[in-house]
Amino acid sequence: MNIPILDLTAQYKSIKSEIDAAITRVVDSQHFILGPEVEAFEKEVASYCGTKYAVGVASGTDALILSLKALGIGKGDEVITAPFTFFATAESVSIVGAKPVFVDVDSKTYCMDPSLIEDKITKNTKAIIPVHLFGQCADMDKILEIAKINNLKVIEDAAQAMGAKYKSRQAGSMGDTGALSFFPSKNLGAFGDAGMVITNDKATADKIKMLRVHGSTIRYIHSAVGTNSRLDALQAAVLRVKLKCLNKRLDGRRKVAEYYNDRLKNINTLIIPYSPPYNTHTYHLYVLRVKPTPEKLSKYLNDAGIEARTYYPVPLHLQECYKNLGYKKGSLPESESASPQTVAIPLYPELGAKEQKFITDHIIESSK
Numbered sequence: 505m506n507i508p509i510l511d512l513t514a515q516y517k518s519i520k521s522e523i524d525a526a527i528t529r530v531v532d533s534q535h536f537i538l539g540p541e542v543e544a545f546e547k548e549v550a551s552y553c554g555t556k557y558a559v560g561v562a563s564g565t566d567a568l569i570l571s572l573k574a575l576g577i578g579k580g581d582e583v584i585t586a587p588f589t590f591f592a593t594a595e596s597v598s599i600v601g602a603k604p605v606f607v608d609v610d611s612k613t614y615c616m617d618p619s620l621i622e623d624k625i626t627k628n629t630k631a632i633i634p635v636h637l638f639g640q641c642a643d644m645d646k647i648l649e650i651a652k653i654n655n656l657k658v659i660e661d662a663a664q665a666m667g668a669k670y671k672s673r674q675a676g677s678m679g680d681t682g683a684l685s686f687f688p689s690k691n692l693g694a695f696g697d698a699g700m701v702i703t704n705d706k707a708t709a710d711k712i713k714m715l716r717v718h719g720s721t722i723r724y725i726h727s728a729v730g731t732n733s734r735l736d737a738l739q740a741a742v743l744r745v746k747l748k749c750l751n752k753r754l755d756g757r758r759k760v761a762e763y764y765n766d767r768l769k770n771i772n773t774l775i776i777p778y779s780p781p782y783n784t785h786t787y788h789l790y791v792l793r794v795k796p797t798p799e800k801l802s803k804y805l806n807d808a809g810i811e812a813r814t815y816y817p818v819p820l821h822l823q824e825c826y827k828n829l830g831y832k833k834g835s836l837p838e839s840e841s842a843s844p845q846t847v848a849i850p851l852y853p854e855l856g857a858k859e860q861k862f863i864t865d866h867i868i869e870s871s872k
């Protein structure tokens with residue numbers, strides 16, 4: 505058997521005629537940048553997420569960068585975030601000239617541990633970026649409360665968690681802004697790069713709209729130095745089709761995850777994903793924690809034709825480019841211990857019962 509970690513072809517096949525029609529509609533219109541397709545998609549995402557505004561941008565990374573810029577964060581500022589995440593989270597902070605300050609993660613959810621935030625707040629701290637890692641939300645009530653008391657902005661990195669709920673609220677909708685990524689492998693994936701900022705604040709939404717077109721609202725008149733970060737109409741058209749099936753797909757993901765959880769819950773060397781009662785997980789990635797030898801499990805699965813890999817082997821505070829920040833091995837023990845022990849296995853709604861059994865049989869066998 506050959507089972508990829510993600511099967512985009514299967515997804516495309518299931519909605520091919522609708523997607524192809526949407527692409528043809530844009531090609532026929534010859535309107536490729538922003539325009540009615542993007543505006544319609546922005547309204548649909550805002551409605552899905554329960555926010556007043558949604559602004560389409562070129563990627564999830566840009567959604568973070570433009571959020572920071574729109575909220576006035578830059579040189580000399582510090583932004584508290586988690587080290588167990590994809591690099592773009594901290595990179596966006598560095599790109600705007602601010603300094604990422606890492607707090608360790610919770611040992612069970614791998615999301616930012618709110619009890620560690622206050623110790624890291626200084627007079628320069630301007631914002632917190634919680635990361636909704638692997639498809640479930642960080643403990644937002646606690647984070648929002650700390651932010652309110654300390655007058656800090658909150659930018660949710662919801663790149664991996666579109667459709668996840670914290671209590672009854674959608675991922676990305678609780679902070680000053682939420683950054684969504686539509687990278688093809690994400691819960692809602694485009695046919696290329698795409699992203700969005702969601703917010704309830706009109707001034708922030710307007711600022712991001714201005715920044716995404718070179719700091720301009722009137723053609724050739726520039727009120728700020730912005731960038732080119734426009735969502736293109738082809739991506740919006742594809743994403744509009746996929747948004748309609750998002751909830752069904754997330755239910756499908758949860759079903760596979762439940763099967764995995766059930767079959768793998770009693771293996772001594774494995775920890776299955778933990779989801780606290782306040783969260784509705786989307787299982788963007790189904791990540792096992794494997795002790796003591798994750799490499800052995802990955803190799804065993806790969807040899808059997810099952811794709812499996814580690815997300816993310818090196819936490820951000822120990823990355824070469826952040827040496828100057830002064831973290832050492834042991835600075836953030838939970839992230840350092842968890843991240844190299846992770847093994848993500850294939851999970852998507854089209855994954856058949858036979859494949860699910862094959863995967864779990866192999867995990868059980870390898871763990872003996």
Ligand SMILES: Cc1ncc(COP(=O)(O)O)c(C=O)c1O
Nearest residue numbers: 563564565590592593663685687
């Ligand atoms: C947690 C996290 N933040 C930010 C990003 C950046 O999103 P994009 O790839 O769309 O720029 C990603 C995407 O991989 C991500 O996983």
